[in-house]
Amino acid sequence: MAEDIKLGVYLCDCGGTLSKEIDFPEIQSRLEKIPDIKHIGLAHSLCSTGDLERTGSEIGEKGINRVVIGACSPRLYEARFMGAMEKSGLNPHLLSLANIREQCAWVHPHRSKATQKAVKQLEMAVKNARFLEPIEGEAVSVNRDVLIIGGGISGMEAALALSELDHKVTLLEREKVLGGRLRDLHSLYPLEVTPEALLTKKIEVLNKRANIEVMTQAELLKVEGQLGNFKVQIRAGHSQITRSFGALVVATGCDTRFAKEKYGLELSDEIITPLQLERMLKSSEDWPKIPQKIGFLLDISDEFSRISTISAFRNGLAAKRRFGSEVYIFCKNLKLDTHGMERIYREVRNRGVIFFKFGEKKPEISRANGQINVQLEDLYLGKERVNLSFDLLVVDEQVIPQKGFENLASLLHIALDPRSFYQPANVHLYPVASNRKGIFLAGSCRADLDFPDTVADGRAAAEAVHQLLFPGEIWVDVRKVMVDADKCVLCLTCIRSCPHRAIEVDPVKKAAKVVDVACQGCGICAGECPAKAIQLNGFTDQEIGVQLEFLKEAV
Amino acid sequence: MEEKRVLVIGGGVAGITSALELAHHGKRVFLVEKEPNIGGHAASFCCKAAEKCNKCSVCVLPEKIGEAGAHPQISLLTASEVREVNGEAGDFRVKIARQARFVDPDRCTACGLCGEACPLELPKAIHPPFAGAVPSAFVVDRDRCLRFQGKECRSCQDKCPAGAIDFDQTSQKMDLEVGAIVVATGFDVFDAREKALFGYGKYPNVMTGLDLEERFLHGGSIFLPSNGKPPQDVAFIQCVGSRDEHIGNGYCSKVCCKYAMRFSRLLQYQNPEAKITMFYMDLQMAGKGFADFYEQCKGSIRFVQGIPVEISPVSEDRLGVRFEDPWPGKISEENYDLVVLSVGISPRKEARNQAKILGINLGDFGFFDSLNPLENTCTNIEGIFLAGCCQGPKDIPETIAHSTQAALRVIRSLS
Numbered sequence: 001m002a003e004d005i006k007l008g009v010y011l012c013d014c015g016g017t018l019s020k021e022i023d024f025p026e027i028q029s030r031l032e033k034i035p036d037i038k039h040i041g042l043a044h045s046l047c048s049t050g051d052l053e054r055t056g057s058e059i060g061e062k063g064i065n066r067v068v069i070g071a072c073s074p075r076l077y078e079a080r081f082m083g084a085m086e087k088s089g090l091n092p093h094l095l096s097l098a099n100i101r102e103q104c105a106w107v108h109p110h111r112s113k114a115t116q117k118a119v120k121q122l123e124m125a126v127k128n129a130r131f132l133e134p135i136e137g138e139a140v141s142v143n144r145d146v147l148i149i150g151g152g153i154s155g156m157e158a159a160l161a162l163s164e165l166d167h168k169v170t171l172l173e174r175e176k177v178l179g180g181r182l183r184d185l186h187s188l189y190p191l192e193v194t195p196e197a198l199l200t201k202k203i204e205v206l207n208k209r210a211n212i213e214v215m216t217q218a219e220l221l222k223v224e225g226q227l228g229n230f231k232v233q234i235r236a237g238h239s240q241i242t243r244s245f246g247a248l249v250v251a252t253g254c255d256t257r258f259a260k261e262k263y264g265l266e267l268s269d270e271i272i273t274p275l276q277l278e279r280m281l282k283s284s285e286d287w288p289k290i291p292q293k294i295g296f297l298l299d300i301s302d303e304f305s306r307i308s309t310i311s312a313f314r315n316g317l318a319a320k321r322r323f324g325s326e327v328y329i330f331c332k333n334l335k336l337d338t339h340g341m342e343r344i345y346r347e348v349r350n351r352g353v354i355f356f357k358f359g360e361k362k363p364e365i366s367r368a369n370g371q372i373n374v375q376l377e378d379l380y381l382g383k384e385r386v387n388l389s390f391d392l393l394v395v396d397e398q399v400i401p402q403k404g405f406e407n408l409a410s411l412l413h414i415a416l417d418p419r420s421f422y423q424p425a426n427v428h429l430y431p432v433a434s435n436r437k438g439i440f441l442a443g444s445c446r447a448d449l450d451f452p453d454t455v456a457d458g459r460a461a462a463e464a465v466h467q468l469l470f471p472g473e474i475w476v477d478v479r480k481v482m483v484d485a486d487k488c489v490l491c492l493t494c495i496r497s498c499p500h501r502a503i504e505v506d507p508v509k510k511a512a513k514v515v516d517v518a519c520q521g522c523g524i525c526a527g528e529c530p531a532k533a534i535q536l537n538g539f540t541d542q543e544i545g546v547q548l549e550f551l552k553e554a555v
Numbered sequence: 556m557e558e559k560r561v562l563v564i565g566g567g568v569a570g571i572t573s574a575l576e577l578a579h580h581g582k583r584v585f586l587v588e589k590e591p592n593i594g595g596h597a598a599s600f601c602c603k604a605a606e607k608c609n610k611c612s613v614c615v616l617p618e619k620i621g622e623a624g625a626h627p628q629i630s631l632l633t634a635s636e637v638r639e640v641n642g643e644a645g646d647f648r649v650k651i652a653r654q655a656r657f658v659d660p661d662r663c664t665a666c667g668l669c670g671e672a673c674p675l676e677l678p679k680a681i682h683p684p685f686a687g688a689v690p691s692a693f694v695v696d697r698d699r700c701l702r703f704q705g706k707e708c709r710s711c712q713d714k715c716p717a718g719a720i721d722f723d724q725t726s727q728k729m730d731l732e733v734g735a736i737v738v739a740t741g742f743d744v745f746d747a748r749e750k751a752l753f754g755y756g757k758y759p760n761v762m763t764g765l766d767l768e769e770r771f772l773h774g775g776s777i778f779l780p781s782n783g784k785p786p787q788d789v790a791f792i793q794c795v796g797s798r799d800e801h802i803g804n805g806y807c808s809k810v811c812c813k814y815a816m817r818f819s820r821l822l823q824y825q826n827p828e829a830k831i832t833m834f835y836m837d838l839q840m841a842g843k844g845f846a847d848f849y850e851q852c853k854g855s856i857r858f859v860q861g862i863p864v865e866i867s868p869v870s871e872d873r874l875g876v877r878f879e880d881p882w883p884g885k886i887s888e889e890n891y892d893l894v895v896l897s898v899g900i901s902p903r904k905e906a907r908n909q910a911k912i913l914g915i916n917l918g919d920f921g922f923f924d925s926l927n928p929l930e931n932t933c934t935n936i937e938g939i940f941l942a943g944c945c946q947g948p949k950d951i952p953e954t955i956a957h958s959t960q961a962a963l964r965v966i967r968s969l970s
């Protein structure tokens with residue numbers, strides 16, 4: 001390295017709270033002996049605006065070119081420290097952080113030993129800092145067009161929101177018409193608007209927008225490229241089209257399944273699914289037999305489904321209104337954790353729907369004389385068994401991923417959760433982002449959502465897409481990962497192991513090549529590469545090596 | 556107005572999220588918070604990781620707080636309240652009252668010299684706010700500071716090298732012109748004393764979920780207030796202040812089942828011997844990943860479907876809990892050394908007044924009313940939007956999603 005290393009070490013005692021466990025003056029005197037350390041600073045709250053500004057200006061004044069910080073977990077304020085370095089004109093990647101709070105002060109009761117460990121941690125960080133190299137950024141221009149896969153309510157909502165935000169949208173639907181599961185519903189209770197009215201209005205607006213193109217009976221054939229420039233092959237009807245998009249939104253929805261194995265019985269004319277009942281209630285044809293008594297069973301196919309609760313409420317009330325039937329709902333736990341559901345539950349009860357709650361013992365279901373018999377022990381009635389006969393029994397269904405989810409997941413290289421729904425990048429912060437930059441998730445393809453939340457999710461995905469694409473270019477760190485073309489034998493291990501599809505083959509160098517736009521710097525490729533041809537900047541073998549070597553001697 | 560300015564009222568998770576979204580879109584944002592620091596309730600919540608992360612999402616906050624504090628497009632108006640709103644969408648005129656805080660957040664560098672100068676024993680009357688607080692300016696504890704006890708003292712003011720301390724400061728008025736308003740005023744934690752039969756405030760070993768949050772945050776573990784020992788027999792009582800028409804809270808607070816289960820995991824992680832019983836009405840365990848979490852809890856937590864009626868002390872350290880055991884269906888009384896009341900989310904007491912100032916409608920239980928369930932960030936007034944728990948109970952991820960959506964609506968309304 002041509003330039004001289006000038007290290008600045010900053011320690012933080014977290015508002016004085018760490019000085020009980022760690023002897024900071026002792027650390028300071030030990031570090032002072034290390035050559036190249038030009039400055040050691042002690043702060044009470046390095047994360048505070050004041051301390052950050054002071055640190056930043058010191059870095060500039062003293063010409064410090066490598067920073068070591070001994071403070072809390074990097075997960076908390078690393079970004080803030082990096083921001084302060086950037087402001088001072090130093091590349092923010094020239095930072096090495098030692099976690100002396102969570103990994104030292106908070107877990108070691110002996111002050112002298114904790115102090116020793118903190119010194120070792122800091123010395124390791126110093127070793128690491130000497131090898132740090134700057135990572136530069138560059139602007140990459142992106143295509144602002146968006147492809148939405150799935151023409152259900154969340155996909156339509158995303159399309160509408162994006163078109164309002166001035167993006168060109170292509171909406172892909174597998175079926176002949178838009179609407180998805182919404183087309184089967186007879187009501188959206190407690191909403192007043194009917195599904196038909198809502199759909200008609202949405203489709204009308206969609207068709208009017210010049211920047212939305214709807215493709216029905218369409219499917220995705222191939223997806224290449226990455227954020228800002230996805231090359232997509234689509235089959236729409238009989239024609240094949242290739243297009244470029246800046247981002248993709250997956251809004252394929254969910255499916256439901258009757259869990260026969262949990263019920264131990266078959267569906268019949270008297271035992272039907274909620275969807276069958278929805279369709280029957282929706283059609284204006286006369287029913288062959290008016291059901292006098294209807295029972296709804298919940299929490300057997302799926303104990304965790306939100307939508308089965310509201311569908312039982314909705315269908316129960318509709319049947320009551322239409323036929324004057326007696327309606328009973330059997331459940332284990334009522335799922336009322338969506339907006340206004342407690343109120344709705346009370347209304348349903350006030351209108352005469354009767355509820356029974358069973359515990360771990362499932363109700364027994366039997367057939368006799370064309371009727372369905374349900375026997376159970378109720379929570380509040382205790383040992384006295386409830387025994388009721390029904391003309392019609394509506395069983396609950398499991399919420400399962402949409403047909404073809406495996407195919408789509410492998411086409412897009414997006415991750416699935418343990419229940420095979422699409423896995424958000426972060427369920428709290430980025431619920432609509434997938435593991436791949438530029439591919440977003442919306443609606444019930446990612447989680448069990450009720451109707452208003454599904455609508456909201458489509459808009460949220462649109463917002464996330466817009467935020468990424470609206471400037472027309474994005475700023476990316478380059479050379480987060482370095483490939484040594486001489487060592488690379490093109491075994492393709494890295495390409496197979498990269499969850500972000502960020503590695504391609506460079507046809508000129510005949511070696512793996514990292515696509516900076518897609519790379520998230522996770523380091524899996526560097527770990528997997530059998531030829532050690534890949535190094536992760538900031539975590540190179542050399543950097544880790546010197547730290548381990550030091551640790552070996554120290555222990 | 557040359558630039559589109561937005562007022563965000565409330566500096567909790569919801570307000571911060573909306574402000575950041577708007578700022579990312581290049582809007583100029585004024586974030587008004589009545590407390591001296593932004594962060595809201597979630598800043599007093601603890602990490603609930605046991606052997607692994609239990610996904611309580613509290614950890615998402617510090618980064619957001621820091622980002623909001625540092626963002627050049629966001630102006631923080633802390634210790635401030637909105638007093639008057641006039642005008643209409645695109646052109647609101649807002650009057651804001653800024654309380655005297657005695658330490659100028661723009662000047663204070665959090666060096667700590669003032670604390671050293673304070674003549675009082677610990678805790679000092681001038682101290683840093685919580686770790687990582689934004690702004691990081693020190694706060695004056697009026698209950699302890701000699702100046703507020705009628706005595707003369709200028710120790711800290713004289714010592715401050717930045718000239719940031721000024722005890723002559725008085726409250727100020729400020730006028731703002733904005734194009735749109737996001738209301739993100741949050742919620743009150745239900746006051747468990749309203750359920751008198753549970754004896755909160757009377758029996759030391761009856762705590763609330765919020766007490767647990769604060770104790771875990773500051774101490775890392777829980778000890779019984781009566782004898783300082785770790786709890787062995789713990790009861791969680793759900794729906795305290797939720798789903799209860801008698802006290803006017805006829806809604807599910809959405810968060811309590813999940814936080815109670817997370818706390819249970821945490822307590823048992825720290826003390827594997829601890830026995831935990833959860834009394835509940837209906838478990839709200841829908842939601843991504845929660846089904847699996849519940850399955851894990853089933854083996855270690857005893858679930859009883861029924862809410863106890865009364866808690867009474869049986870000895871200094873033990874509490875008797877009276878409840879109906881549904882299977883076999885009889886009244887029982889069991890003894891516990893710690894009872895945790897899973898308190899829910901209540902609307903802000905000031906909500907009625909705020910609604911009047913803003914001209915927006917108040918809904919069923921005292922939360923702000925949204926236009927309709929499909930436009931749940933819009934209000935009856937064009938240009939005023941709702942974000943987070945002021946519209947109804949939400950957990951942190953939901954609050955983030957809702958506030959993001961509110962920001963999107965603002966952007967649309969301004970364009």
